[in-house]
Amino acid sequence: MKTLQVHDVTTVLSNKKILDGITFDVNSGEVMALVGHNGAGKSTLIKTILGILEKASGQLTVMEKFDQDEDFLKFKQQISYLPEEPLLLTEFTVMQHFQLYGKSYHIEEEILHERIERYLKGFELTDKQNEYPEALSKGMRQKVQTICAFLPDAPLLVIDEPFMGLDIYAIQYFEEILREKIANGTSVLLTTHQLDRVKNIAHHYIMLQEGKMIQTGTINEFKTIKRRREQ
Amino acid sequence: MNHSPSTWKAYLFLRENRSKKKRRIYKMGFQTVIDKTTSAYLIVLFGYVFLSFFIFGDILAAYESEFIWIERQAQERLPLILTILPIRYITQSFRNPGVIFTNSEYQLSILPYSRKKLWLLTALEKVLKRLLIWSVIGFFVIILTPIASSVVISYILLFLFVEICMTIPQWKLFQQKWYIKLVCLIFLFILNGYSVLINSQQLIGIIVFTGIILINIWLLPVLFQRIKWSRVTEVSDFHVWNIKWIGAVSKTRFKRQRKFSIFQHLSYRKKPFTYTTKSIHNRIWQVYFAKNMELIVWLIGALLLMLIILPFTPKKILMFIGIAVAVFVYASSVASFFMDQFKSDIVEVLPWDLHAYKQSFFKWVVIGSLPIVICIMTYFSFHFTYWTPLQLFLIIISFMYMYHVQMNQSIALLAKKSVLFVKEKWYSGLAFLLIIGSGFYPILSCGALFFIYPLKQQIHAQVYFLHIQ
Numbered sequence: 229m230k231t232l233q234v235h236d237v238t239t240v241l242s243n244k245k246i247l248d249g250i251t252f253d254v255n256s257g258e259v260m261a262l263v264g265h266n267g268a269g270k271s272t273l274i275k276t277i278l279g280i281l282e283k284a285s286g287q288l289t290v291m292e293k294f295d296q297d298e299d300f301l302k303f304k305q306q307i308s309y310l311p312e313e314p315l316l317l318t319e320f321t322v323m324q325h326f327q328l329y330g331k332s333y334h335i336e337e338e339i340l341h342e343r344i345e346r347y348l349k350g351f352e353l354t355d356k357q358n359e360y361p362e363a364l365s366k367g368m369r370q371k372v373q374t375i376c377a378f379l380p381d382a383p384l385l386v387i388d389e390p391f392m393g394l395d396i397y398a399i400q401y402f403e404e405i406l407r408e409k410i411a412n413g414t415s416v417l418l419t420t421h422q423l424d425r426v427k428n429i430a431h432h433y434i435m436l437q438e439g440k441m442i443q444t445g446t447i448n449e450f451k452t453i454k455r456r457r458e459q
Numbered sequence: 460m461n462h463s464p465s466t467w468k469a470y471l472f473l474r475e476n477r478s479k480k481k482r483r484i485y486k487m488g489f490q491t492v493i494d495k496t497t498s499a500y501l502i503v504l505f506g507y508v509f510l511s512f513f514i515f516g517d518i519l520a521a522y523e524s525e526f527i528w529i530e531r532q533a534q535e536r537l538p539l540i541l542t543i544l545p546i547r548y549i550t551q552s553f554r555n556p557g558v559i560f561t562n563s564e565y566q567l568s569i570l571p572y573s574r575k576k577l578w579l580l581t582a583l584e585k586v587l588k589r590l591l592i593w594s595v596i597g598f599f600v601i602i603l604t605p606i607a608s609s610v611v612i613s614y615i616l617l618f619l620f621v622e623i624c625m626t627i628p629q630w631k632l633f634q635q636k637w638y639i640k641l642v643c644l645i646f647l648f649i650l651n652g653y654s655v656l657i658n659s660q661q662l663i664g665i666i667v668f669t670g671i672i673l674i675n676i677w678l679l680p681v682l683f684q685r686i687k688w689s690r691v692t693e694v695s696d697f698h699v700w701n702i703k704w705i706g707a708v709s710k711t712r713f714k715r716q717r718k719f720s721i722f723q724h725l726s727y728r729k730k731p732f733t734y735t736t737k738s739i740h741n742r743i744w745q746v747y748f749a750k751n752m753e754l755i756v757w758l759i760g761a762l763l764l765m766l767i768i769l770p771f772t773p774k775k776i777l778m779f780i781g782i783a784v785a786v787f788v789y790a791s792s793v794a795s796f797f798m799d800q801f802k803s804d805i806v807e808v809l810p811w812d813l814h815a816y817k818q819s820f821f822k823w824v825v826i827g828s829l830p831i832v833i834c835i836m837t838y839f840s841f842h843f844t845y846w847t848p849l850q851l852f853l854i855i856i857s858f859m860y861m862y863h864v865q866m867n868q869s870i871a872l873l874a875k876k877s878v879l880f881v882k883e884k885w886y887s888g889l890a891f892l893l894i895i896g897s898g899f900y901p902i903l904s905c906g907a908l909f910f911i912y913p914l915k916q917q918i919h920a921q922v923y924f925l926h927i928q
Contacts, residue, residue, distance in 0.1 A: 242487070242491050243491055278808055279875075280807060280808070296875070297875055300873075300874050300875040300876075301810065301811060301813065301874050304809075304810040304811065305810040309808045311808070315804060315805040315807075315808065316805065317746065317804055317805055319728075319742070319746045319749075320742070320746075321729050321731075323731045324731060324732060324739075324742070325805070327731060327732050327734060327739060328739055328743075328805070328809070329809070330734070331734070331735075331736050331739050332809040332810050332811075332812070333810060337734045340734075358729045358730075358731075360729075
């Protein structure tokens with residue numbers, strides 16, 4: 229089963245092609261790493277997949293049946309997103325964020341609370357559930373955002389720069405949960421600069437440069453990213 | 460020997476660089492929008508506008524008696540304007556500190572530069588900019604119209620006086636809780652209403668003038684006490700860099716770094732929600748409306764003002780036109796608010812149950828409409844006929860129809876469904892005309908019955924043609 233199909237996607241901003249003819253698939257239980265320099269188009273690609281940015285052309289399909297243009301609401305329902313910077317609401321406590329995610333992804337209350345309890349314990353945030361984001365450190369806010377993204381059983385998990393702001397124990401726990409999700413069939417699309425860390429998790433990679441795919445293959449085939457001026 | 464660095468030079472350096480950056484952004488924006496052909500058309504257009512000034516001069520001469528009337532009114536109403544103008548600054552204080560003190564100014568004030576001087580320079584710049592704008596407008600009014608220059612100059616001086624004297628109250632009020640601002644706003648509204656009722660605008664004008672001066676004297680020594688700097692800088696950054704047309708042409712959106720909330724001090728709000736869509740959505744809407752309070756106050760205030768003034772005009776039909784406009788504008792605006800909610804924050808990246816969001820939104824639409832409804836009801840209670848219930852029914856059903864059409868259109872756009880609302884737009888136009896027509900011929904109110912079925916269709920539009928579950 230192909231969880232995500234990206235076909236010939238082009239994104240234009242201010243009359244400039246930011247993404248040009250991107251095509252790839254992510255299969256069920258597979259992890260695809262998007263690599264590239266700053267400004268290569270990684271975050272733009274993720275925003276295009278999420279529908280935050282409008283694509284100029286191409287096709288995006290999830291679970292082989294939900295097309296972004298035809299079934300946008302169902303398409304969104306299949307994706308859980310972990311942004312690089314937390315997007316938490318100033319007016320919602322940690323627990324209220326979890327409840328917002330729970331309702332948005334139609335998670336049963338009992339299951340939601342089981343997961344919340346487990347993840348809060350794992351990320352050592354049990355005593356912070358009734359705090360507002362401002363009362364938390366940056367790392368803690370990132371942990372909260374991570375838990376939010378882990379709560380749903382969405383078939384596709386999109387992660388923009390995993391491990392950002394997480395301490396070593398949180399990274400270990402993050403990897404543990406991620407592996408568990410992958411084993412259960414969740415597909416992951418992630419962007420990263422820290423390729424060493426994801427080499428043990430990712431199956432395939434795509435290298436982007438100036439909005440174009442310049443390399444793709446299995447993660448074992450990946451050598452390194454050249455410095456910008458060498459390219 | 461230590462010399463303290465010049466705050467003036469540092470401020471000037473900051474302003475120069477900000478201007479350079481803005482110029483660069485504007486240039487890029489213009490290059491995106493305007494090509495050579497468009498430039499040629501624009502030159503022709505500007506040429507036409509320039510020439511039309513001379514043609515306009517002749518037209519203005521023909522309306523000399525009207526301008527004389529405006530001039531007389533302007534002279535008589537000067538004290539009233541003094542009492543009305545502060546309302547603008549108080550409504551702005553919900554979202555804007557008045558003095559734009561961005562993160563850059565704040566960073567400078569952490570370095571060995573005087574925060575007080577930086578603030579004063581920023582305030583001075585604001586006043587000078589306003590003075591320049593008013594002077595240019597005043598110049599054209601003097602040149603193009605027969606209104607006496609003394610009247611125009613006295614208005615410029617009045618605006619300048621209020622601008623200077625309301626700078627500190629707005630700055631301090633911005634730091635306060637929302638209900639304090641609301642009390643000030645209501646107080647000024649009552650004062651203005653009272654001044655019109657007792658027809659003693661000069662007395663009230665003098666009271667407001669003295670009050671503003673005394674408030675400034677009282678607040679000046681505590682100008683920098685209890686200032687929420689993170690809030691001031693966040694709002695100021697947004698104000699300086701959120702250039703709407705640049706956002707539109709570059710298809711990007713300036714996102715605010717929100718670091719504050721007016722609700723956080725209420726402990727009951729920290730409790731987890733009852734796990735229902737309704738309670739969670741309710742909070743989302745509350746938060747959204749609190750963030751956009753100033754816009755909402757402006758919208759409802761403007762519609763209210765129109766509906767309060769129109770009954771005093773000699774032609775009854777104007778009131779019905781006003782009601783139709785209010786119904787249409789309110790329905791369109793709330794639908795825009797609804798759509799905007801899904802373009803920011805965490806909600807943007809979550810799945811959307813748009814039908815549930817629409818249902819939870821309606822309560823807030825009703826609450827927001829109450830001042831307008833009360834105003835319309837008051838009008839009809841003074842002009843009651845046997846047709847009144849049917850006229851009210853037409854107004855309600857027309858609003859409901861327009862509201863649902865606009866909302867369904869927003870939902871279709873959000874869901875990326877290409878649904879054309881051609882028939883619905885015609886029906887909305889018909890409802891608009893029927894409201895106006897019912898002022899002339901009350902029997903037209905029976906047209907309300909025609910909208911019952913289309914309204915039912917719109918309420919269940921998700922099932923009928925949007926196919927959104």
